[in-house]
Amino acid sequence: MKTFELKTGKPVIISGPCSAETQEQTLETCRQLAASGVVDVLRAGVWKPRTNPGTFEGVGLKGLAWMAEAKRGTGLPIAVEVATSKHVESALEFGVDVLWIGARTTVSPFAIQDIADSLRGNRDVKVLIKNPMNPDLALWAGAVARLENVGIDIKNIGLIHRGFSYFGHTKYRNSPMWHLVLEMRSRFPEMAMICDPSHICGTRTYLLEVSQAAADMRYDGLIIESHICPEKALSDAAQQVTPDALVELVKSIRWRADSTDDPEFKKSLALYRSEIDQIDCEVFDLLSRRMKVAEKIGRVKRDNNVAILQGGRWTSIVDKVVAQSGKLDLSEEFVRTVLEAIHIESIDRQNKVMNS
Numbered sequence: 001m002k003t004f005e006l007k008t009g010k011p012v013i014i015s016g017p018c019s020a021e022t023q024e025q026t027l028e029t030c031r032q033l034a035a036s037g038v039v040d041v042l043r044a045g046v047w048k049p050r051t052n053p054g055t056f057e058g059v060g061l062k063g064l065a066w067m068a069e070a071k072r073g074t075g076l077p078i079a080v081e082v083a084t085s086k087h088v089e090s091a092l093e094f095g096v097d098v099l100w101i102g103a104r105t106t107v108s109p110f111a112i113q114d115i116a117d118s119l120r121g122n123r124d125v126k127v128l129i130k131n132p133m134n135p136d137l138a139l140w141a142g143a144v145a146r147l148e149n150v151g152i153d154i155k156n157i158g159l160i161h162r163g164f165s166y167f168g169h170t171k172y173r174n175s176p177m178w179h180l181v182l183e184m185r186s187r188f189p190e191m192a193m194i195c196d197p198s199h200i201c202g203t204r205t206y207l208l209e210v211s212q213a214a215a216d217m218r219y220d221g222l223i224i225e226s227h228i229c230p231e232k233a234l235s236d237a238a239q240q241v242t243p244d245a246l247v248e249l250v251k252s253i254r255w256r257a258d259s260t261d262d263p264e265f266k267k268s269l270a271l272y273r274s275e276i277d278q279i280d281c282e283v284f285d286l287l288s289r290r291m292k293v294a295e296k297i298g299r300v301k302r303d304n305n306v307a308i309l310q311g312g313r314w315t316s317i318v319d320k321v322v323a324q325s326g327k328l329d330l331s332e333e334f335v336r337t338v339l340e341a342i343h344i345e346s347i348d349r350q351n352k353v354m355n356s
């Protein structure tokens with residue numbers, strides 16, 4: 001079997017169906033992916049954590065047997081999702097090379113500890129931990145620590161960025177929150193960070209733009225769902241692509257160099273960075289002035305015994321700024337996020353004044 005490491009400097013490409021559904025679908029998807037030569041690891045979910053009961057919850061052990069057959073036929077390592085120690089035992093019996101822990105499992109320290117205990121002392125298997133559903137890096141880092149504590153070599157642990165649940169409007173199924181993941185990478189620089197554009201996007205439409213963004217940020221690989229007949233998939237139909245489309249997608253991604261010694265490049269970068277630093281100073285200077293005005297409003301309200309929240313006023317501010325977003329070349333989502341942060345701080349300031 002082709003051996004592989006998680007972090008080699010060359011991006012690792014993992015693909016296969018969201019779920020193993022039938023023997024034919026699993027083997028044919030894997031056969032086509034392997035034949036393309038662009039895929040390093042085959043994936044399929046056999047136990048599916050679904051939001052609603054009554055939806056397709058995976059084929060279980062049968063699926064492991066199909067994946068083991070795909071491994072024998074293609075020579076490629078295989079990956080499945082595990083959520084319990086029982087899953088881990090079965091997956092290891094079937095020769096699974098990479099276990100991934102799903103986003104719904106990473107949120108649960110009991111489940112992670114159960115998985116970790118069943119892996120104690122295992123020297124070979126690789127484990128990829130998806131980010132938790134909610135944007136909480138401590139939970140993600142806690143899962144890493146639990147695996148390290150049972151003796152799993154750090155080079156066999158990797159992270160998958162699949163986006164975060166987000167209350168509010170975003171064009172993606174799960175908001176990428178790239179900044180959080182950059183923070184996680186700086187905490188665990190030796191660990192591979194793999195992007196999962198499929199679960200970030202939720203539809204095929206944005207797969208390339210998210211994959212390219214990951215490549216631009218020097219991620220260590222991608223995990224993308226593929227299916228011989230995506231429209232008929234029993235789970236995540238809208239986001240899966242055919243093996244042919246997967247190959248085209250992967251080939252069109254440009255992986256960039258980490259850095260360059262070119263003096264022209266260094267000069268332009270230094271120039272733009274100082275421009276950004278200057279703008280940041282100005283932006284925060286303006287925000288500080290805005291908060292001082294909010295405090296003045298708080299004082300006037302206090303002296304006149306008026307409540308902080310005046311219905312309609314905030315909506316009209318948001319509407320006014322959002323209407324400008326196109327002209328400013330800023331996305332509506334970004335404008336709303338910034339305004340929300342300003343609003344929280346503003347209310348906090350007014351509260352302090354009211355109670356002083």
Ligand code: PEP
Nearest residue numbers: 018045102103104162199
């Ligand atoms: C999956 O990879 O099919 C999956 C269930 O992903 P997530 O845990 O990211 O939702």
Ligand code: MN
Nearest residue numbers: 018225235236
């Ligand atoms: Mn899926």
